Amino acid sequence: MKWIPIFTMCQTTQRKIYEQMRSQMGEEQMNDQSAARTVRLILPVSVTGSRLRLCFKNADLQTGEIQRIVIAKCTESGQIAEGTAQTVTFQGESYLTVEGQGRKTSDSLRINVKAGEYLAVSAYSESMNLSVNSIEAMMIQSEPGDLCDVTFQNVDPTPEFMRQRGLYMSPQFPMLSMIEIETEEAEPTVIGCLGDSITQQGYWFYPLLKRICREIPEKAVLLNAGIAGNRLCKDSPENYGTLFGCAGVKRIEEDIFEIPYINTIIFALGINDLMSGESEYDSKPSPSAEEFGRACRQVAERAGKANIHTVAYTLYPAFIDSDTEIGKKREALFHAYNDEIRRAGFDKVIELDPILKDPDGCQRYKEGMSQPDGLHLSDKGGAVLVETLCLEDLEH
Template identity: 30%
Template sequence: MNIPALLFAAILAFATVLPASGPAQAAPVWQAIWTTPLQSVPDLANPPGLYAKPEVAGRTVRQILYPDLDGREARLHLSNRYGSQPLVVERATLARSDGAGGLTAGKIAAVTFGGRAGLTLPPGAEADSDPIALPVVRDRALAVSLTLGPRQTMQAWHRIANRVNFISIPGDHAATASAADFRGRTTHYAWITQLSVPSTGTGSLVAIGDSITDGLRSTFGARHSWPEDLARRAAAEGLPPLAVLNAGISGNRLLSDSPCYGERLIGRFDHDAAMLPGVRAVILLIGINDIDFAATPPRRGLDCDAPHTQVAANDLIDGYKRVIEDAHRRGLRIFGGTLTPAALPPAREALRESVNQWIRHGGGFDGVVDFDAALRDPRHPARLLPAYNSGDGIHPSDAGYAAMAKAVPLTRLRDILSHP
């Protein structure tokens, strides 16, 4: 008996009855198309009204997101980065939103984490959801509904969402389409820090900074921060859709942490910008609060501007260099935004001008976005042009934010984002 021949024949016969296997399905490469950074909630027994935590225990919190790109499916990222207690999510859904607390007709997609409906995140932990079988359409509102554990509190938030999110009456209302059970209102985001879709091939842009990137004092609910205006500008000019991720935090500083305004930018840059999936470029606008808060008087109780650190131009420049180094280490291009007029007294105005001189001509950044030139009054360069002033002398109006978006070298950015 020819054993090798019989063995070969048996192997051949066995192979013919197995179905031909196709190529392995590659896991998607994800790209962030919406983000918001978190900041700690001041832990006080009797906080001022602006810092009072909404009641969320055993309720469903419904948050409204506007994606910048289309996608055949989606993924959420949840964070307990600044929490001191576990984050317990009992159920989560993703659906199309009517923008006012209710869901539009259509699919309400269950969100799972490792195949499970619930999620418990220890303090400091974060997690991605499983892929969610719900197509995402650019600029169409989505509702993320999280039913929280019976002892859950809000320990971190993005305090100024500049739009309304919704809190239900007690119970699990994650799959409830009607807004009737969502009687609570909040102007915060919480827990959700990213929405991603499979990569489009064109990278995302992160705008990171303080309240002027956050969009403070733009028309409430109208989505007129300069990053949102920039995404609309790209569409209006017939360019491919652009994901502009807003990582601004109102009150944030480059060099100092705050009890209210979040971790200093040099500390949060990697997490909130450089490590977002699919990011290829950054626009940095930060420093005016470092200059200004040194002179604000200390407050009793909750002093959000503490520490009142004096800074010199070289302090800020050294901070920019650290961020630039971090960006380049991650393979990102980084553009420096000049500090905008803020009607500062002479000594602080001289500091702002000195910093802007380095941003424009110091050679550290890969490019410059001259927001100062776009917004200043030619007759009074230390001040905003009246048409661009929201009324406080510091924050732009809607027209001012549109002018900032127009100042961004969009064609150059598109080249960078399309050719890593």
């Protein structure tokens, strides 16, 4: 018997953003928006097992608290299967507290789950936790209240002042970093996806996980190591705190190489290195092609020494206005970065332009493949990308 990870989620602190929102909204309105709600992860399971345990990490300096966590079998839409809900405990206690920068692992729960079945992991917290993340394609959030044991409809918690700016809030799961399953027979390829918000949001990750469950059950596990705003070469800008994580070339040690049994990496970083330079996000220039290439080679070489198979995506064909001076720089760097990815030494390179890029030659996605911002994949874009992948390329 051994414990295999079936889910991961990188934790960062939202303290800087929280403080900015509080200054704009005021304490009373902020407290109203953070009213206690239930958040639910809907997780397709790709390997069969008999016990589960949950791992939590608090990336903030302040103690995090969750009143109750429940795990149950469910449908793909999140409908709870009657009689399957179990409260997660920690040394027998259902109330979870994690000190700042601390970690905790739950007691194991006996729950027989087969490859292809779905689990609902629900958390109810009465206080605002600042160590959170969201794989929004796999998560829903309730109206205020503890609804961990029951089926509920997704509610958009975005405050009005954010809506007016075209922004939104996705469901945020506090402190959850890993779910492990105890299995006797499975020897799956464990695949870690190192990426940015396009990975983290789940619009290609979730369809790929469902495809694995459907087509090669028991043979592979897919783990999400995406952080919104993350860059390969540079840490999160100072004015955002650590919200966007340290440079991918650094965090890969904890978020990929320290994960048990991991033997394949999908590398999907670089678009933020390109797009963030000389912008509101970061006033400094984007990394040079040489700097970006060195970081790519460092990832490929580190993986090779660990006998880990590497699959790299070229850059997503995000919209670039080539009529502007900065746009011309970015378009030139786009091609240079892709050349560096191709020659970095990854075992397999997946070319995204033929799959996703507008064929008329403009630097943008095909129609319908992206969200309105021209950067992030839409449901359709994620589905098209996943259906073109050869699953054999991912197996070690």
